[in-house]
Amino acid sequence: MTPDLTTKIKHLEFRNPVAVASGTFGTKDEYASYMDYEQLGAIITKTITVQPRQGNPMPRVCETVGGMLNAIGLQNKGLEDFLEDKIPYFEKIRTPLIVNIAGESLDDFRILAETLDGYKNVVKAIEINLSCPNVEVGGATFMRKKERILSVVKTVRQETDLITFAKLSPELGDLNEIAGLLIREGVDGLSLINTLKGMAVDIEKRCFRLANKTGGLSGPAIRPVALRYVYEIKKAYKIPVIASGGIMTASDALEYLLVGADLVAVGTANFIDPHATGNILCGILDYCRRYRIARLDDLRGTLIDIDQ
Amino acid sequence: MVNQFVTVLENRKVNGQFYKLIFRCRALAKHAKPGQFVNLLVNVSYDPFLRRPFSFYRTIGDRIEILYEVLGRGTALLANKKKGEALKVMGPLGRGFKRIVKNKKRILVGGGIGVPPLVFLGERTVVDYFLIGAKSYKEVLPAKELSRVHGKILYSTNDGSYGAKGYVTGLLEQLLRKESPQSLFIQTCGPRPMVQAVMEIARQRGIEGEVSLDETMACGVGACLGCVVETREGWVPSCTHGPVFAFKELR
Ligand SMILES: Cc1cc2nc3c(=O)[nH]c(=O)nc-3n(C[C@H](O)[C@H](O)[C@H](O)COP(=O)(O)OP(=O)(O)OC[C@H]3O[C@@H](n4cnc5c(N)ncnc54)[C@H](O)[C@@H]3O)c2cc1C
Ligand SMILES: Cc1cc2nc3c(=O)[nH]c(=O)nc-3n(C[C@H](O)[C@H](O)[C@H](O)COP(=O)(O)O)c2cc1C
Ligand code: FES
Numbered sequence: 169m170t171p172d173l174t175t176k177i178k179h180l181e182f183r184n185p186v187a188v189a190s191g192t193f194g195t196k197d198e199y200a201s202y203m204d205y206e207q208l209g210a211i212i213t214k215t216i217t218v219q220p221r222q223g224n225p226m227p228r229v230c231e232t233v234g235g236m237l238n239a240i241g242l243q244n245k246g247l248e249d250f251l252e253d254k255i256p257y258f259e260k261i262r263t264p265l266i267v268n269i270a271g272e273s274l275d276d277f278r279i280l281a282e283t284l285d286g287y288k289n290v291v292k293a294i295e296i297n298l299s300c301p302n303v304e305v306g307g308a309t310f311m312r313k314k315e316r317i318l319s320v321v322k323t324v325r326q327e328t329d330l331i332t333f334a335k336l337s338p339e340l341g342d343l344n345e346i347a348g349l350l351i352r353e354g355v356d357g358l359s360l361i362n363t364l365k366g367m368a369v370d371i372e373k374r375c376f377r378l379a380n381k382t383g384g385l386s387g388p389a390i391r392p393v394a395l396r397y398v399y400e401i402k403k404a405y406k407i408p409v410i411a412s413g414g415i416m417t418a419s420d421a422l423e424y425l426l427v428g429a430d431l432v433a434v435g436t437a438n439f440i441d442p443h444a445t446g447n448i449l450c451g452i453l454d455y456c457r458r459y460r461i462a463r464l465d466d467l468r469g470t471l472i473d474i475d476q
Numbered sequence: 477m478v479n480q481f482v483t484v485l486e487n488r489k490v491n492g493q494f495y496k497l498i499f500r501c502r503a504l505a506k507h508a509k510p511g512q513f514v515n516l517l518v519n520v521s522y523d524p525f526l527r528r529p530f531s532f533y534r535t536i537g538d539r540i541e542i543l544y545e546v547l548g549r550g551t552a553l554l555a556n557k558k559k560g561e562a563l564k565v566m567g568p569l570g571r572g573f574k575r576i577v578k579n580k581k582r583i584l585v586g587g588g589i590g591v592p593p594l595v596f597l598g599e600r601t602v603v604d605y606f607l608i609g610a611k612s613y614k615e616v617l618p619a620k621e622l623s624r625v626h627g628k629i630l631y632s633t634n635d636g637s638y639g640a641k642g643y644v645t646g647l648l649e650q651l652l653r654k655e656s657p658q659s660l661f662i663q664t665c666g667p668r669p670m671v672q673a674v675m676e677i678a679r680q681r682g683i684e685g686e687v688s689l690d691e692t693m694a695c696g697v698g699a700c701l702g703c704v705v706e707t708r709e710g711w712v713p714s715c716t717h718g719p720v721f722a723f724k725e726l727r
Contacts, residue, residue, distance in 0.1 A: 191700070191701075192695075192699065192700065193699055194697070194698055194699035198695075198697045198698045198699040198716075199697065199699065201477040202477050202479055202697075214701075222710060222711050223701065223704070223711060226691065226692075226703075226704060226705075227691075227692050227702075228692075228701070228702045228703075228704070229692055229693075229694050229700065229702030229703075230692065231524060231525050231526045232525070233522065233523045233525070234522035234523060234525060235522075235525060236525065236526060236694060238694075238700065238702060240700070240701045240702065243701045243704070243711060387522075387525065388522055389522075438695065438699065439526065439527070439694045439695040439696075439699070439700060440517065440525070440526065440527065441479070441517075441564075442479050442566070442697070443479060
């Protein structure tokens with residue numbers, strides 16, 4: 169029998185828990201010639217802002233041990249383009265679409281939430297990016313003020329009843345405390361974690377490797393840190409969590425599922441292998457068969473203490 | 477699109493500086509065009525971690541050739557790959573060079589490890605001149621490697637150890653003295669300062685052309701926005717809108 173990987177968050181049903189993380193899967197059909205988007209549990213789109221953004225100067229990416237730094241700077245074509253070009257594309261794909269948004273002011277968030285609320289046939293949830301390390305305004309620096317984060321979530325909440333996730337990074341401060349406050353503000357779920365701010369130096373040229381000097385570290389290098397946050401938050405609160413941070417293989421995804429993650433979002437791994445999500449899904453199914461797990465819900469969050 | 481393991485058929489040095497990798501992949505070879513590239517995963521590993529982009533050097537039937545230079549860890553590992561070992565390839569990626577340049581003389585200007593995609597182009601089209609710049613004789617390709625290029629090949633080396641002494645732009649300027657700018661079309665690839673100098677010469681004389689740009693990449697498919705180039709339309713991914721750009725597209 170095929171194990172049942174159905175994952176529910178509120179009224180939303182996902183065929184399986186394997187999603188793609190914002191900013192690592194393009195904005196539309198970039199991977200469509202490599203894989204079937206309908207095999208995915210969910211698609212989380214690249215952050216959109218109200219106005220188009222040109223992003224940071226080049227170079228924007230560099231490789232590190234077990235990961236990469238990026239300072240893209242939220243380059244995107246803006247809300248209008250999203251409605252005209254992306255919505256019609258995703259309308260034909262049955263995989264739930266989670267739209268990631270960011271803003272430079274409360275007004276921006278109001279406009280984004282209100283507008284997306286009008287596209288419920290395509291947009292199934294919103295992910296608020298509260299934690300981009302690479303932009304001055306609207307990024308983690310701007311958001312570091314707790315009141316600001318809370319007012320953003322409150323604003324979005326007022327404009328839409330779409331399922332709303334808040335995407336956090338340890339750069340924001342004490343995540344446990346922030347999570348608690350956000351839950352009280354009515355957020356439906358959390359996305360843990362966005363990238364960690366880092367740096368790399370070219371010793372031959374004696375310069376920064378990124379024009380932005382710093383960038384967000386992603387990939388397997390951050391997995392243990394991300395895993396710990398997902399574990400702590402899931403232990404402290406009954407809140408759905410989309411986990412991301414270095415998921416390359418099924419065994420990485422299973423670590424997150426065992427500590428209680430609801431969805432696992434595959435990020436940087438897409439760049440290494442466009443078939444990563446499919447392989448991860450197969451691996452999770454194999455694991456369930458091996459341990460005779462009929463439903464993923466029977467496995468999720470079943471971590472036990474080490475037998476002394 | 478292809479994303480699969482292939483087996484190394486051949487991998488060896490062709491001169492003092494460059495290596496040639498040969499593997500077989502029918503699906504990739506069938507669609508590969510000059511100027512397009514593959515994103516190559518040398519090893520499934522966390523260090524090096526990302527794929528590395530390489531232009532097609534040539535395809536013969538279902539055989540694919542890549543010409544490369546060892547610059548860092550990825551290419552050093554690649555140089556150690558033995559016949560029979562596996563690599564993962566993804567492609568063909570990007571937009572290649574224009575193959576039809578109506579009524580114009582085609583001039584290819586290549587430098588260093590920017591030469592391979594131009595060789596492929598020179599084998600698939602007719603070129604009037606192929607100007608190649610090298611640091612020294614070490615980088616000069618054996619005649620056999622260039623025997624299928626349809627056109628006149630001129631070399632320059634910085635140290636004068638082969639061909640004309642000096643930069644390849646010197647050869648270009650010499651050539652331009654005899655030709656009318658409107659009748660020419662330049663296609664170039666090489667180190668940034670070289671292609672910038674070529675584009676500046678072309679701009680001053682009003683010569684049209686194309687350049688293949690070498691940006692740091694991660695995904696190779698337009699998903700990460702890590703490889704953008706500033707064009708008249710804004711910042712666009714080089715891996716999908718390029719790596720070949722018309723001079724007039726660039727600012
Ligand atoms: C579209 C495209 C086509 C290419 N085609 C070819 C080709 O046909 N043959 C070939 O040999 N190379 C080609 N390259 C360059 C090739 O991708 C790099 O040389 C390779 O990624 C270096 O990997 P590495 O691990 O050896 O070096 P790393 O360890 O990543 O870097 C080592 C050193 O090389 C420098 N470096 C890294 N990447 C580049 C680069 N792209 N250009 C210049 N310096 C770099 C770094 O700054 C560093 O100092 C191409 C690049 C692009 C974008
Ligand atoms: C190139 C790149 C671009 C990203 N862009 C965004 C973005 O626009 N919005 C966002 O919320 N997260 C963005 N992220 C963060 C990822 O969604 C993910 O949370 C993070 O990379 C950790 O997962 P990973 O280690 O699997 O990549 C980006 C990550 C990378 C590598
Ligand atoms: S390499 Fe990712 S967009 Fe070009």
